[in-house]
Structure formats: C-alpha cells, structure tokens
Amino acid sequence: MKTSNTLKAWDISADDFPAEGASDEKLWFMLKYAILAPSSHNTQPWRFRIHGCDVDLYADLSRTLPVVDPNRRELMISCGAALFHLQVAMRYFGHSSQVELFPNSEDPTLLASIQLGLSHDTDAEDILLFNAIPQRRTNRFPFQEDPVPETLTALLESSAATEGAWLHLIQNTEGRSALADLIADADRVQWSNRYFRQELSQWIHPSRTERSDGIPGYAQGVGNFLDYAGPFVIRTFDVGRGKAAKDRDIALFSPVLAVLGTEADTPRDWLIAGQALARVLLRARVEEVWASFLNQAIEVDAIRSKVQTLLNRPGFPQLVLRLGYGPDVKPTPRRRVEELLVQGHCRSK
Numbered sequence: 001m002k003t004s005n006t007l008k009a010w011d012i013s014a015d016d017f018p019a020e021g022a023s024d025e026k027l028w029f030m031l032k033y034a035i036l037a038p039s040s041h042n043t044q045p046w047r048f049r050i051h052g053c054d055v056d057l058y059a060d061l062s063r064t065l066p067v068v069d070p071n072r073r074e075l076m077i078s079c080g081a082a083l084f085h086l087q088v089a090m091r092y093f094g095h096s097s098q099v100e101l102f103p104n105s106e107d108p109t110l111l112a113s114i115q116l117g118l119s120h121d122t123d124a125e126d127i128l129l130f131n132a133i134p135q136r137r138t139n140r141f142p143f144q145e146d147p148v149p150e151t152l153t154a155l156l157e158s159s160a161a162t163e164g165a166w167l168h169l170i171q172n173t174e175g176r177s178a179l180a181d182l183i184a185d186a187d188r189v190q191w192s193n194r195y196f197r198q199e200l201s202q203w204i205h206p207s208r209t210e211r212s213d214g215i216p217g218y219a220q221g222v223g224n225f226l227d228y229a230g231p232f233v234i235r236t237f238d239v240g241r242g243k244a245a246k247d248r249d250i251a252l253f254s255p256v257l258a259v260l261g262t263e264a265d266t267p268r269d270w271l272i273a274g275q276a277l278a279r280v281l282l283r284a285r286v287e288e289v290w291a292s293f294l295n296q297a298i299e300v301d302a303i304r305s306k307v308q309t310l311l312n313r314p315g316f317p318q319l320v321l322r323l324g325y326g327p328d329v330k331p332t333p334r335r336r337v338e339e340l341l342v343q344g345h346c347r348s349k
Contacts (some may be wrong), residue, residue: 006212006333009035009265011132017093023053023116031055031337033133034086037278039078040295041065041203042159042215042332046082049342051149056103057112058342063213067199068190068299072162072271077318078272079111081281084112084163090281092130096120099270124287132285137331139290140220143324148256152287156323159283160260165276165318168311170257178310179259179297180251183320186303191243212335219332251294254322257282259307265316273318284323294320 012032012250018025027050039045045063049056059079064072083099090097096117105114160167170176190196203214252255260277262269281291298304298317307317 004210004333006210007331008319010331011337012134014092016131019093024050026093026095027053027055028114028337030086030089031340033089033130034082035334035337036133036136036331036342037078037081037085037274038136038138038281039081040069040074041200042213043078043203044213044335044340045075046079047087047342048337055086055088055114056110056342057114059109059111061109064198067193067195073318073346074295074299076111076270077274077277080271080273080276081278083112083114083271084275084278087096088126088129088133089113090116091120091126092122094120094122099198101271107202108125108267117122118129123325127283128286129279130232132282136281136285137329138219138292139326140292141326141329142250143255143290143322143326145253146255146325148289148323148325152284152289153258156258156280156283159279160276163276163279165260165262166282166313166315167276167321168259168261168313170259175339176252176257178327179257179307179320180248182297182303182306182310183251186246186300187244187247188241189300189303190296199339210334212333212339215332218330239279245289247296250322251320255324256322258321259311259317259322260319261317261343263309263315269316270318283332288325289323290326290329291321291323294322 009032017029021029031048031050034048035044035046038196043063043065045060046056047057047060057079059072059075061072061075064075069075087097087099096119098115098117100113102108102111104110157167157169170179204220205211205214205216207217209216260273260280262273262276284291296303297307297320304317308315311317
C-alpha cells in the first residue's frame with residue numbers, strides 16, 4: 001500500500017543515520033525523530049535552527065490556538081515533547097546533550113538551545129524509548145477493559161518525576177466520577193463557544209487530505225460521511241451535550257485515568273511538562289499501552305481550578321491522560337524537517 005506523502009516522516013530507519021557525517025548532518029537526521037512528538041490539534045508548533053554542534057528550538061507562534069490555548073501553554077508543552085524526542089535520539093546515536101532553556105531573554109520564542117555533546121554510552125532505556133518514537137500515536141479509539149499492570153503505572157509515575165513533573169493516577173471511583181464530570185462540564189462550555197468550534201474546524205480534515213498537519217478523519221474513528229462533513233458540523237452545530245456524555249464515559253471507564261502536572265505554572269514548567277509527557281508516552285508504548293488526551297477540563301480556567309482542588313496536592317494540572325490497550329492506529333501527518341528549519345536567525349546570549 002502506497003504511503004501518503006504526509007505520512008512519509010514516519011518511515012524512518014536508524015540504519016540511515018550519517019554516523020560519519022558532520023554535526024549538522026547528524027542533527028538534521030535526529031530532528032526527524034523530534035518532529036514525531038505529539039502536539040495539540042497536531043499543530044506541530046516548532047521550528048529549529050542548526051548551527052554547528054547546536055540546534056535551537058523555537059516556538060512557531062503562527063500555529064497558536066488563540067481560543068483553546070490563549071496563554072500558549074499547550075504550545076509550550078508540545079515543544080517540550082519535541083525537545084525530549086530530540087534528546088532521546090541524541091543519546092541513542094551515542095551523543096550526550098546539554099540543554100539550556102530560554103537562553104536569550106530578548107527572544108521569548110527561543111525556547112531551548114541543545115548542544116550535541118561528545119560520546120555517550122547508550123543504555124537499555126535509551127534504546128527502548130528511541131524505538132518507541134515511531135510507534136507512538138494518540139489513540140482516540142476505545143480501549144479494552146484489560147487493566148494496566150500496577151508495576152507499569154508506577155514506572156510511568158517515576159518517568160514523569162524523572163523530568164521534574166508528577167503523574168497523579170485517579171484510582172478510586174469517586175475521584176474518577178468527579179473528574180469525568182468536570183471533563184463533561186468543560187465540553188459543554190467549549191462547544192457552546194462558536195469561536196472554539198471555528199478554531200477546531202480549521203484543524204480537522206478529511207482522511208484523504210494532503211495537509212501535513214491537523215487531525216484527519218481516520219484518527220478520530222468517524223464514518224465516511226462525518227469524515228468529509230466533520231469541519232462543517234463542528235463549525236455549525238453545538239454538539240456539546242453529546243460530546244460531554246461520550247467523553248464522560250470514556251473518562252469513567254478508561255483503564256488508567258491520570259493527570260500530569262508541575263509544581264509551578266510558568267513557561268519553563270510547561271516545557272518540563274512536555275518533556276515529562278513525552279517520556280511517559282514513550283514508556284507506555286514500550287509496553288504496548290496507548291494514550292490519548294482529555295484536556296478540556298484543563299483548558300477552561302474555571303474548571304482547571306476545580307481539577308486542582310480535586311487532586312488535593314500542591315502544583316498545577318497540565319494535562320489529563322487516559323491509557324490502556326487498544327487497536328493499532330495510523331499516525332497523523334507530519335511536516336518535513338526542511339519546512340521547519342529557520343535560516344539565518346542569529347541569536348546572542
């Protein structure tokens with residue numbers, strides 16, 4: 001079966017790594033793994049600049065979601081995930097890395113500078129996480145009832161902590177029901193806002209599109225009619241009541257329902273959350289566990305504060321995850337590395 005041009009980014013082999021090449025050639029190749037990171041609405045809001053042994057990560061503000069993400073919190077989380085993927089690739093190919101967050105106070109779009117270091121011993125964890133990168137997807141389909149082993153959920157908690165964040169599992173029935181209610185409340189609030197619907201419709205595409213971003217119909221599990229009519233339906237109708245009921249059930253019956261958070265709520269913390277998210281998702285895929293998001297309860301400020309109260313712990317909730325076993329799914333489109341490179345963008349520290 002012929003691979004769509006928009007999906008070719010996923011057909012990547014470590015065997016093609018230019019081991020004898022210059023640093024910029026190696027970094028170019030490693031960025032092919034960075035761009036496979038998850039992002040809100042699959043906006044892929046990142047740019048890169050390679051210079052010598054360094055690569056700079058920039059926020060692409062043209063891909064901001066002003067309605068659902070006015071503070072660019074989710075944009076920063078997405079960029080943090082790409083940053084983690086890049087570091088995993090560096091370690092896998094035998095290089096250490098040195099990361100500096102926000103290296104230029106005069107350019108807030110410059111999120112990180114990553115230096116390709118000298119020889120690094122690749123360990124078993126590096127190999128597992130790296131090999132999981134092309135296998136990771138956001139899986140919006142129903143999960144099986146099979147429980148996720150406690151040994152794995154404990155490992156996912158420690159994975160988040162390794163990156164400076166926390167993963168809070170919602171395990172008791174009362175807590176699950178309360179969080180599911182908040183997710184449903186947020187659905188109703190968002191879908192009643194026509195600007196939210198208009199923004200979302202811009203990132204929903206038919207399956208047979210050649211768009212290299214956004215969410216195609218096949219990733220949403222919709223039928224042929226809704227595949228093509230989806231953007232019109234989203235723009236035109238407030239389906240918040242039905243969406244709320246569906247998402248409440250999804251949250252209530254997910255094998256694992258969890259909130260990822262950070263101790264503070266600054267742009268630096270959002271980047272940390274993104275790196276923690278990427279480690280958690282890759283570690284889950286190592287064990288054949290899928291994940292998707294129920295972030296609407298975090299995206300509505302008044303409801304986010306209620307999630308924070310529900311958790312009854314210090315810190316700020318950044319994402320809501322559901323995890324479990326389910327069917328294999330196709331990846332979503334990606335832009336090519338060539339499209340994402342910043343040329344001649346000088347920086348000073």
